[in-house]
Amino acid sequence: MSNAMTSGHRLDGGLIDRSTELSFRFDGKSLEGHGGDTLASALLANGVRLMGRSFKYHRPRGVLSAGAEEPNAIVALREGAFTEPNTRATTAELFDGLVARSQNRWPSLGFDVMAVNDVMSDFLTAGFYYKTFMWPAKFWEKIYEPIIRNAAGLGALSGISDPDCYDKGFLHCDLLIIGAGPTGLAAAMTAGRSGARVIIADEDFLLGGRLNAETIAVGDTSGAAWAAQMAGELASMPNVRLMTRTTVIGSFDHGIYGAVERVTDHLAAAPEGKARQVLWRIYSKRAILAAGSIERPIAFANNDRPGIMQAGAVRAYTNRWAVAAASDVAVFTNNDDGHRTAGDLAAKGVKVAAIIDTRADAPDHADAEVFAGACVTDSRGRLGLSKVRVRFADGSQRWIKCGALGVSGGWNPNVHLTCHQRGRPVWDETIAAFVPGAVGPVGLSSAGAASGMFSTAAALTSGAAAAVDALTDIGIKAKSMIAPKTEDAPSISRPFGTSMAGVGPGWTSRMTSP
Amino acid sequence: MIIDHPLLGPRDSAEFTYLGDASLIDRPDWQDKEAAGKFYEYQYLRDNPAGEHQELWYHEAGDRSWLVVTRDTVTHEITKVELARDVAKARGRSK
Amino acid sequence: MALMPMIGRARLLRMWGGIMDMSMDGSPIIDKTSIKGLYFNGGWCYGGFKATPGSGWVFAHLLATDEPHGTATELRFDRFQRGYMIDEKGSGAQPNLH
Helix, strand or coil, X not given: XXXXXXXXXXXCCCCCEEEEEEEEEECCEEEEEEECCEHHHHHHHXXXXXXXXXXXXXXXXXXXXXXXXXXXXXXXXXXXXXXEEEEECCCCECCCCEEEEECCCCECCCCEXXXXXXXXXXXXXXXXXXXXXXXXCCHHHHHHHHHHHHHCCCCCCCCCCCCCCXXXXXXXXXXXXXXXXXXXXXXXXXXXXXXXXXXXXCCCCCCCHHHHCCCCEECCEEHHHHHHHHHHHHHCCCCEEEECCEEEEEEEHHHEEXXXXXXXXXXXXXXXXXXXXXXXXXXXXXXXXXXXEEECCCECCCCCCCCEEXXXXXXXXXHCCCECCCCEEEEEECECHHXXXXXXXXXXXXXXXXXXXCXXXXXXXXXXXXXXXXXXXXXXXXCCCCEEEEECCCCCEEEEECCEEEEECCEEECCHHHHCCCCCCEEECCCCEEECCCCCCXXXXXXXXXXXXXXXXXHHHHHHHHHHHHHHHCCCCCCCCCCCCECCCCCCECCCCECCCCCCCCCHHHCCCC | CEEEECCCEEEEHHHCEEEEEHHHHCCCCCXXXXXXXXXXXXXXXXXXXXXXXXXXXXXXXXXXXXXEEEEECCCCCEEEEEEHHHHHHHCCCCC | CCCCHHHHHCCCCXXXXXXXXXXXXXXXXXXXXXXXXXXXXXXXXXXXXXXHHHHHHHHHHHHHHCCCCHHHCCCCCCHHHHCCCCCCCCCCCCHHHC
């Protein structure tokens, strides 16, 4: 169990390429990572938990997620004219020679003078500026405004002209598939085999979506291996275009989608004349939203310390990037999904301090002690989580030591693109989340977690079915690909938004920002 | 937005320039006794519906033809695209 | 990007759009209507925040005295009929060009 940690916080396995050693610098400190790492995973692997400061109160913050929804680990990437402020460390691919600086702190991330705002927070409530900075009048231009301008904002541009060039392109297809997780891959395989012109786009550099972050088996291989297999077969089809590092940004009239492809952002330097990013206009006859879902946090006092993450992110770092968030990790959950984090951690030899489950009828777990009907009410560890306070079912409270806390409050389908063009999501009581509504962009359907179906089996079957439906609509015959057997757990999520006992007023602005 | 040109097929709206309400086809007779009032209505009064609307589009980056497009201003669904010349002739105008 | 090349490194946080009330000459209309007690202030096209103090001031005058303020006497509905358009861009009776 103890030899699971190979170096620092690194674990065995993962989808990283250990044969490539990459050097990078964060706030001037030289660190090492591997191919396939993101900046966030490499920092965690080096034991760096403090990655940023909150916008207004300058509270110490660490990485919360493993994806594009990251609100805390916002850094300035690169130097000089190539400086890219406000870059999420979770989506920045690590390359040799990468340089990153934390933002919104002075003089340093560990000691930030502006954190005085946090101490003064009772006087700096929302709107405090409406009756301040008015007297004497002449102080405004010379004193107040310069100070406020300097204190405001997160990152800063270099002020030097951007040396990169950018490009635009037009693409046409019968079916656009947004997202290449299990749902998107099943849809793309179904559509690709029918001969239709298919474009499948994913914002990640590796196809597979959550399959790469989980230890779920698909058929007789791991989810990640199955995804790689599918990607390989899709790449060999001449009628299918795979677009990685490509975010579909908007659903416009008449089946036109905007997409941004990051062509060279993962390289130390762009090859001569190559565009850094391309804005694609994709003209589709039909489109399927297979964008998955984002995990919700649970609110409690001081739920924003470095080390407090989404439970799914803890799994992603454990399974995909072979990084332990800490040497002892606790889980706070209101559903079965959170328990998977404990299992995955224990399988890699990481100690699970406790599973704090809000449900009175929470199931037991083989690898960790489960406290049913309990909730987390506070945390300690300003520059890095050290312990959480738990209120048990009998009302008693106790501190539990842990360096990281994986929080699972359920999952929210990524309905964003269905809300374009006057689309409105509808509330689904059974999963306590919004799902795409009946009205939305014409020609756009959704499948898998994006439509509220969270099991892997449902992802595969709904993705294939959505492809068949979409193609039938435009007169192309297609047959659902046969989905290999995989987990089909129902999602049981009882809404538990906050554990607000014992919290003073003025708390609400501290959820994830400022 | 895609406009299905009757002669050239579906085209991106970027190839076109928008003029306005297709009622501009019905230019009053300048020698009419009530010309002043009729021109005021022709020029400045519009129904501006939230729904089906007939409008003039000029295919500037294409064949430079004028089209009358029937488009729902709320959903942007285009239900009909005709050559403006055909619409004008159907309304009894000479061209 | 052509005007400010450094902006290429910045991240677009959000953008939003809406419906603009365009008038036939690009200038607003601040006037009483044919219905007694009903007053109109609109058609500001893209003109916005900067004009609001002045717009509010002259509109208040109109509401209080039932007569237009001295600086806003031309912003009437019937200016189109009388031929007194205030077309700053000179683009004619085409709302989308104002």
